[in-house]
Amino acid sequence: MGYVQEARENHVKKKVEEALRSKMKQKALKECDQYTTKYAQCAAGKTISIVWQCRKQAKELNDCLHQYTNDAVLEEMKREYMLQENLRGSARV
Numbered sequence: 001m002g003y004v005q006e007a008r009e010n011h012v013k014k015k016v017e018e019a020l021r022s023k024m025k026q027k028a029l030k031e032c033d034q035y036t037t038k039y040a041q042c043a044a045g046k047t048i049s050i051v052w053q054c055r056k057q058a059k060e061l062n063d064c065l066h067q068y069t070n071d072a073v074l075e076e077m078k079r080e081y082m083l084q085e086n087l088r089g090s091a092r093v
Helices: 003-009 014-031 033-043 055-068 072-092
Strands: none
Touching: 014 033, 014 055, 014 072, 033 055
16 A cells, blocks of 8 residues: 555544544553653652652653653554444445
8 A cells, every 4th residue: 555545544633633632642551651651750859850869760751651641652653543443434425
């Protein structure tokens, strides 16, 4: 399948894409909650020293978040959305 054809098939309205991005971020935060907690515990009571003292926790959190918030995940969510919309459309006919 060509890039242009795939782009057309996964094209969604801007408002829908924003909603999908928001959903993606919410899921990532939920899935990475343990890393968020570790980072918050490390950062408690610190200011500038967070940068070097919490580097490990920050990297773990970012690595976890990236698993759930990347272009491939967004494209899959768009694909699922389009499939659901197509099923709804064909059910109306």
